[in-house]
Amino acid sequence: MDAIKQARKYQFKLRIWQFGLLFAVFFFWHVATKPGLIPAIVFDNEEQAAFFFGEPLVIFSRIWDWFVVNADIYTHLWTTLIETVLAFTIGTVTGGAVGMWLALSPFAAAVADPFIKGLNSMPRVILAPIFAVWFGLGVASKVALGVTLVFFIVFFNVYQGVREVNPTILSSARMLGADKRQLLKFVYLPSAMSWVFSSLHTSVGMAFVGAVVGEYLGSSEGVGYLILQAEGVFDINTVMAGILVLTLFALILDWIVGEVEERAMRWQPRAGTGTTLKGGF
Structure with a gap:
């Protein structure tokens, strides 16, 4: 107590x-x-x-107008949210699946190694104009950019998490007769989960960056679009208001990820304890 x-x-x-x-x-x-x-x-x-x-009081007044007086920012926020969530979900699922596959397939990992390194070293933000040409100025181009930013973060964490499985635990599971499906479910996935969640806070931020950068380079909706329009007329107060809204928005998304992590990882021992699990179980 x-x-x-x-x-x-x-x-x-x-x-x-x-x-x-x-x-x-x-x-x-x-x-x-x-x-x-x-x-x-x-x-x-x-x-x-x-x-x-900019002037803080003017900036707060602009934010108040957006949310209360005119209430015209919600459509833009919804667009940015949809782009972020889609990019985050697709990037996390594909990155996790590919990372798991290559971690369990050494030969495939060796074949893909130079390609993975080359794609990861490429500054992926420069793909935004290409995606705009391929997918247009709608949601798809922003999602595609966000996926490229999220994919490698999750991929490398899952890959490393699977490779870091305790050999003693793995050998014990095999001695008890665990097949490949059971090893995946009870050994590899739990090992990768902590690595995945450690990457999700960064991943959601990168998905957000992909959505906003895509809107900034070409769109008709979204908070990035509002900032671009204000920048075009040197309205620094509106630009700063947009940045503050985006910052708060990102903090909320990060908090949601943290809450999901807290509930999904209740089985994991707390740091510094050997027996007490999250949630008191």
Whole structure:
């Protein structure tokens, strides 16, 4: 009971410091960009700081208009969400399947090795214009770009996770008569799961990047499209508002992945303990 109280107290203290730091950042931003509050130091006049970095109060007002007054951002958010979820799902499934297959097939892995390395070393963002030509300016081109970003993250983690299976556990399972399907279900998949979930936080971010970059390069909907339109008229406040919305959106997606991980990995021992499992089982 004392441990629970201490944990809650620590979490409360942690949140206070986090919100305090966030407030300090926005306060400094406001003071540095509000004309007349401090003398112009870096720029020639006091208006230039606001032009280049935006004003927090104006930015928050723009976000309020998007969500409450005009309520015109939801269509764009939905488009970006669909692109992100599709890219994340397809990239995770295909990356995991290929990673599992090559990890269990040494000869196939040796054949594919130079091709995998070559594709992984390629800056995949440059594929965005090609995907736009192939799939058009709709959702498909953004999903394709996101898949290329997610695939290799999951692939390498699954591949490494399967290769890192404890030889003693593997030998014991074989001695007990486990066939290939049972080895896959009870040995290889559990070993790969922790590696997969460790990569999902990065993967969802990359899927998000793929969607936004694709929208930025060519689209008619999405938060990236809103930012592009604002940038075209040098509206830094709208650009910053879009960036803040995207940041919050990404944090929510990352939190969802964390919750799924917490529930899916309840069987895994907590760090520093040998017997206590997540969830108290």
